[in-house]
Ligand code: SF4
Ligand code: SF4
């Protein structure tokens with residue numbers, strides 16, 4: 001019985017460890033609250049998943065996504081977009097956005113892959129409400145756009161520093177608002193155009209420049225028990241990210257695209273995943 005709930009308990013312990021460590025080392029109670037809340041939200045989603053609740057992942061995604069967008073972003077004026085990361089990096093402050101990136105998008109993926117994309121991202125939180133849950137068209141070869149967006153975000157912030165722009169905090173807040181509006185507009189347009197909720201993630205999102213290489217080494221990944229698998233192909237048909245799920249190698253097709261949504265696991269008729 002307890003073994004069944006090991007995974008949510010382990011995630012809670014990992015996040016509490018981060019929460020307490022940052023609280024004590026940075027002498028700031030916010031980190032205790034922040035990472036405890038995120039840990040509890042993730043554990044709640046995993047718990048509901050084990051209890052076979054259909055929308056378990058969406059519960060975590062909404063709890064974390066809304067908190068980050070509305071509370072951290074809008075109420076606390078923290079730019080957690082990639083521009084915010086560059087901004088804090090250039091100012092040399094290991095705070096807010098830099099810590100967030102280190103945990104969720106740079107070192108965290110070594111453990112939980114692109115769990116961020118499945119359970120926390122506020123852009124995908126909205127895109128996942130759209131009706132194209134399974135891609136309606138084959139993948140396009142336009143993934144290079146993410147590198148252009150990545151470079152543009154870096155150049156934008158570097159230019160602000162070089163120009164010694166005044167009131168940078170305010171600029172970053174407005175960059176957060178405009179950036180999010182643009183992301184949602186482009187994300188929804190692409191989803192409709194390509195009949196694919198996750199088209200933005202596949203072709204545009206600059207964060208994947210960090211996420212993809214790090215998640216290649218992820219500890220947690222979907223594995224296929226080849227003794228049970230009957231090669232029915234259902235897992236690949238339901239995968240929103242076109243992952244070749246039955247290939248267990250790290251080099252499997254679109255392997256670094258997996259967002260750990262467990263749709264393949266839920267749909268496998270042989271419990272092979
Ligand atoms: S790829 Fe980007 S937009 Fe998509 S879920 Fe991940 S971080 Fe969010
Ligand atoms: S759904 Fe299950 S049985 Fe079918 S191909 Fe995938 S892993 Fe194999």
Ligand code: SF4
Nearest residue numbers: 239258259261262264
């Ligand atoms: S369906 Fe499976 S392989 Fe595809 S993204 Fe979700 S967890 Fe990963």
